[in-house]
Amino acid sequence: MKFLSLSLLSVSALSAFVQAGPLAAMDQLRIFRTSEPELRLIQYGEDTPPKWMTESDKEALFRAGVKYMDITDHRNAAASTFSSWTPYIPTKSKYQSEVTPFIGNLTTDGMVEHLTKLTSFRNRYYKSSYGAQSCRWLIKQIQGIAEGTDHVSVKEFKHKVKKKKKKDWDQFSIIARFEGSNKDLDNELVIVGAHQDSVNMWLPTYGRSPGADDDGSGTVTIIEAFRSLVENGFRPERPVEFHWYSGEEAGLLGSQAVSEAYQEEGRHVVAMLQNDMTGYIGDNGEVIGIVTDHVDEKLTDFLKNLVDNYADIPYTLTKCGYACSDHASWRKLGYPSAFTIESAFDDSNHYIHTGGDTIDKLSFDHMKEFSKVAIGFAVELSHLRD
Numbered sequence: 005m006k007f008l009s010l011s012l013l014s015v016s017a018l019s020a021f022v023q024a025g026p027l028a029a030m031d032q033l034r035i036f037r038t039s040e041p042e043l044r045l046i047q048y049g050e051d052t053p054p055k056w057m058t059e060s061d062k063e064a065l066f067r068a069g070v071k072y073m074d075i076t077d078h079r080n081a082a083a084s085t086f087s088s089w090t091p092y093i094p095t096k097s098k099y100q101s102e103v104t105p106f107i108g109n110l111t112t113d114g115m116v117e118h119l120t121k122l123t124s125f126r127n128r129y130y131k132s133s134y135g136a137q138s139c140r141w142l143i144k145q146i147q148g149i150a151e152g153t154d155h156v157s158v159k160e161f162k163h164k165v166k167k168k169k170k171k172d173w174d175q176f177s178i179i180a181r182f183e184g185s186n187k188d189l190d191n192e193l194v195i196v197g198a199h200q201d202s203v204n205m206w207l208p209t210y211g212r213s214p215g216a217d218d219d220g221s222g223t224v225t226i227i228e229a230f231r232s233l234v235e236n237g238f239r240p241e242r243p244v245e246f247h248w249y250s251g252e253e254a255g256l257l258g259s260q261a262v263s264e265a266y267q268e269e270g271r272h273v274v275a276m277l278q279n280d281m282t283g284y285i286g287d288n289g290e291v292i293g294i295v296t297d298h299v300d301e302k303l304t305d306f307l308k309n310l311v312d313n314y315a316d317i318p319y320t321l322t323k324c325g326y327a328c329s330d331h332a333s334w335r336k337l338g339y340p341s342a343f344t345i346e347s348a349f350d351d352s353n354h355y356i357h358t359g360g361d362t363i364d365k366l367s368f369d370h371m372k373e374f375s376k377v378a379i380g381f382a383v384e385l386s387h388l389r390d
């Protein structure tokens with residue numbers, strides 16, 4: 005197309021040259037040259053100033069392993085200075101008898117089925133037609149689980165505004181919500197999240213990206229936790245939400261949009277737990293990696309207690325770097341967030357962002373350990389404590 009328009013332009017520039025002289029021809033060429041690529045604003049660290057760059061420079065940065073947030077549409081995002089509300093984070097688990105049946109009901113059957121289908125889309129890239137198809141399939145599964153309940157809703161969080169803007173995209177984020185039984189806590193909430201998109205770093209739009217581990221594993225981990233809670237009649241005191249974000253691989257785009265909307269609405273997020281890569285065991289024994297950098301310290305201490313109480317494997321402490329996943333969007337706005345990963349960061353799956361990120365390298369029993377922790381997190385933090 006570009007080639008065609010270039011050659012058409014050259015022909016018309018040439019005829020302008022012939023008819024009106026060299027200046028008119030230069031004018032036509034300038035029109036072509038000034039259609040510059042859209043720039044994105046990229047932030048690499050808490051204390052480093054963001055930089056403007058083209059989409060292809062941003063993709064090259066991703067391939068080079070630099071972690072970032074694309075803050076083009078979220079330039080003023082920061083913790084609110086008006087709110088004096090601070091959440092109470094417990095130190096120890098207390099609701100074992102409520103949590104245990106939900107955990108006892110977990111199985112790997114649904115996870116196998118869901119991950120098999122999720123990885124069959126060519127990719128789940130946020131801007132590709134495949135990514136738009138995969139999110140429509142995903143929401144149907146989640147709606148199917150919630151069907152027949154009157155206190156659980158499932159909604160699309162759209163990233164496409166009505167007027168077709170170039171920067172919008174078709175893959176929506178998904179939000180499933182348990183209403184709270186205590187109406188005084190209606191404005192508060194607990195969030196369990198994962199990202200639904202995948203990417204082939206060499207060819208984002210068309211390349212094969214099964215994204216089995218990144219983050220198909222987290223996606224099905226939290227679907228299974230959600231299923232067990234719904235089917236066994238979970239009734240939280242304060243609202244609990246499950247989020248499946250779009251556009252994480254492009255710089256936490258979906259979670260920045262959702263968290264900023266919640267901040268604008270004045271919602272009080274008590275705690276957020278991200279599940280990004282929960283399927284690969286690695287060479288150094290089966291553990292749950294608890295991320296300790298760029299997270300809330302108190303909530304992370306509580307997460308250690310949750311793993312001790314509700315998982316059947318130990319945790320190891322690890323680091324993932326700036327803007328490693330969607331928990332960072334919540335933390336940036338001042339909300340407590342925490343993050344579990346499949347292993348120590350150095351032992352994690354090296355096939356991510358390629359066609360090699362496939363199911364055969366993963367363990368569903370390992371994923372199930374993370375579903376247990378997610379259930380512990382949702383139930384324990386849904387209660388009002390003094």
Ligand code: BES
Pocket residue numbers: 066069070071072073218219252253254255256280281324327328329345346349352353
């Ligand atoms: N799933 C990864 C983060 C990750 C890597 C978790 C290894 C556990 C082990 C995430 O999807 C990702 O790719 N993050 C990018 C940053 C992104 C926001 C541009 C990264 O790590 O490079």
Ligand code: ZN
Pocket residue numbers: 218253356357
């Ligand atoms: Zn990734």
